[in-house]
Amino acid sequence: MAVPKRRTSRANTHSRRAQWTATPPTLVPIILSGNTFRVPRRLVKLVHAGLIDPREF
Template identity: 45%
Template structure:
């Protein structure tokens, strides 16, 4: 694991952290009970089995 060799200033640390951005979740179009919905890919199986409510998407 990489270890820092020199102390970073607080300003540099916070600037680095502020550049991180989360990506939007990719949605997949699926037909469930005759209704087309766009849900995250990892929830498709649960939605088809009726474990989650697709109305919230």
């Protein structure tokens, strides 16, 4: 038989949410046609392939 979850107090919910923080992506310097650009690490392959313009970052 399904049992409903217990209600969490508002203070506990807020303190739990306060622990989470977003970190900015690490930027990696790459050189394209003599110019140096700083691009997020996960997008380096796309920039080299020409699918993303590095001036957008």
